[in-house]
Amino acid sequence: MAVASSNLKNALIAVSAPLPSILFYISFLRQSNSVSPLYIWCYHHPLLLAFVLFFLNISLLFWVVGLLQNSHWMIDLYWTAIPVMLVYYFASHPLAESDFWRSRLVIFLTSVWCIRLSHSYFRRERWQFGAREDWRFTDMKQQYGQNWWWASLFSIYLSQQVFLLGNCLPLYVVHSKNKQLNIWDLVAASVCVAGVTIAYFADTQLHDFVIRNDRMKQLGQPLAPVLDEGLWRYSRHPNYFGEQLWWWGLTIFAWNLGCGWTFFGPLMNSLCLAYVTILVEQRMAKQQYRAEAYIRYQKETSVWIPWFKKSLARKEKEI
Structure with missing residues (x-):
């Protein structure tokens, strides 16, 4: 109540x-x-x-x-x-x-x-x-x-x-x-749609992961330390990537109208989100049950932009 x-x-x-x-x-x-x-x-x-x-x-x-x-x-x-x-x-x-x-x-x-x-x-x-x-x-x-x-x-x-x-x-x-609609507006819209779509699926995958871990905790079973499926297999923060893609897509509309100076807005936001990313990853690495797995995940997986896994064995050999 x-x-x-x-x-x-x-x-x-x-x-x-x-x-x-x-x-x-x-x-x-x-x-x-x-x-x-x-x-x-x-x-x-x-x-x-x-x-x-x-x-x-x-x-x-x-x-x-x-x-x-x-x-x-x-x-x-x-x-x-x-x-x-x-x-x-x-x-x-x-x-x-x-x-x-x-x-x-x-x-x-x-x-x-x-x-x-x-x-x-x-x-x-x-x-x-x-x-x-x-x-x-x-x-x-x-x-x-x-x-x-x-x-x-x-x-x-x-x-x-x-x-x-x-x-x-x-x-x-x-x-x-007031300028007639042109191809760059369609480019801007496509980038915005891509950003919203990526962010939606990334957030949904994260939500499902959290729900599964909550259930495992209630059952007294070991928690999954890292989300390494779906978009999260190719990016450690695909939700952040999708969100930034949305704002940069919006800026293309302004650039097309001769106001490219508006890029400073998403640039500042991206720099702030980069700092937030550091805080989030430090917080994750401090959690004992996931620290080792997450550190390995960091070494293998792109930070923002989705990309293929790095070969950890090859990287360690190069070092």
Whole structure:
């Protein structure tokens, strides 16, 4: 009963959290004839307005909620929803201009990505809201100690504002330039679809592996130390690879419209994910039952990009 009550409470919090930005934007759209300075600024600065709303509603409000609950779980949930909210925001802004089909294609792809990632998130969390926060946040909380209350604003929220909005810049570009659909849009869409597909199957294979190990643990049987099947046979982090492929595919849309500078968004995100990869692998190697098998797995298997197994015997001979 307590779990159900907590889940309902967190669901209500999650649904209510973005309402200030949503209601403000709806009010802005209805004031089409307004001459107020606020309306004029919002009208002429759609990208800056997105940054301001993110800062006030996500970085600050979500941070306060996290402090009150002593758990910063909500930002992970909204990683799946914010890009969809942003693409509809950019598409509906009064200054928006774009090719009709490119806009619809990008909106559709972003929606598919959101559904895929949301499904993966809730499946991993056993269909609960706020059951736990990311283990990396918990580790940082221990590292920062009494300073965590203010350090969390920078290390969790402001940093992710930079990463997320940087990744989503192509969504703005697509809705700020009107150029006829061409072959590069199809290339971009193909890369995005490939990324979403790889990430879906990789996450599903990982989920099945975790479920099998949970059952083995309940039966008192030895756990499988390493997932070395499916996509995971060719990459140690195929889910990360698929996710990055999605963001780089989105950037091709912007590059095709003359805004290749937007590549810095996925580049920063990839560098951050490289660091996260190191943390994840260090954590795996510290678990006694899988340490030896995982170290061997590291030596044999590509980090991100799926590739054939390395010959460990040949490698040791070369060394």
